Amino acid sequence: MPNTPYFPAGADLRPFTQDTRLCRFLVLPTALLRWGVSPGAVLVYALLLDRAKLSQRSGWTDQRGWVYTVFPIQDLCQALGRGETTLKRWIRELEARDLIFRTVPLRGGTAWTFLQVPKFSVAEEGPEEPHQVRDPWEEPAWAPRPGQPTKADIDRMFRTLTAELSTPQAESGPGPDLADPRPNLAGGGAESGPLFK
Numbered sequence: 001m002p003n004t005p006y007f008p009a010g011a012d013l014r015p016f017t018q019d020t021r022l023c024r025f026l027v028l029p030t031a032l033l034r035w036g037v038s039p040g041a042v043l044v045y046a047l048l049l050d051r052a053k054l055s056q057r058s059g060w061t062d063q064r065g066w067v068y069t070v071f072p073i074q075d076l077c078q079a080l081g082r083g084e085t086t087l088k089r090w091i092r093e094l095e096a097r098d099l100i101f102r103t104v105p106l107r108g109g110t111a112w113t114f115l116q117v118p119k120f121s122v123a124e125e126g127p128e129e130p131h132q133v134r135d136p137w138e139e140p141a142w143a144p145r146p147g148q149p150t151k152a153d154i155d156r157m158f159r160t161l162t163a164e165l166s167t168p169q170a171e172s173g174p175g176p177d178l179a180d181p182r183p184n185l186a187g188g189g190a191e192s193g194p195l196f197k
Contacts, residue, residue, distance in 0.1 A: 026050050029121035033153060037097065039161030040082070041090040045099055045115075047071070047079055052115050068112040 014020070026046040037045070051069040061067050076087050094100045102111040 027053070029118050031118035031121055032099075033157060035097065035118075037099075038090065038093060038164070039157055040080075040086065040164055041093040042157075043080060043161075044076060044087065044090045045094055047076065048094075048100060048113055048115055049117075052113075062112075062114075066114050068114050070110050071113060072110055 027049060028042065028046045029049075032042055032045065048069060048071055051071045052067050055069045056067045060069070073084055073087055073091075077084055080087070091100070091102070095102070098116060100113055100115050102113050104111050
């Protein structure tokens with residue numbers, strides 16, 4: 001893999017085995033992969049959903065019982081290593097599809113973000129899929145279940161995401177300081193910081 005800011009040479013990697021227990025990962029409704037949402041907006045949604053799960057555990061709800069989350073734009077910029085203009089474009093895309101809506105409850109305060117999830121991503125409304133133990137020697141490594149994205153869908157999304165994250169931003173501003181690992185929030189390209197911390 002090339003030596004880029006996102007994948008440093010000699011990264012500390014572990015094989016994924018039967019005993020591997022994951023931590024610090026994002027949950028993403030697979031339905032969004034078929035909705036034509038841009039890869040950047042999908043990542044923003046996944047981060048907001050992750051923060052909303054924390055809000056859900058903390059009891060942060062409005063009077064209707066809708067969970068809200070507080071995730072300032074600057075924090076999203078740092079998490080994704082992108083500028084404000086790009087993040088706001090992705091947020092507008094999510095708002096246009098009614099996946100999120102934002103409101104500012106107090107003048108001058110931070111916005112509250114409410115999320116909506118695809119119907120079939122909700123446990124009591126989604127179709128139940130029986131758990132099956134698969135023998136990897138009897139079927140191909142990639143065997144999508146009905147309704148799930150195909151390998152071509154995932155490959156296309158990965159290529160689009162890679163191209164989008166490696167394309168320099170159009171806004172004017174200083175270029176990235178490659179010696180500084182922090183994101184360049186004033187613009188200047190995708191090379192400005194790590195994708196995840």
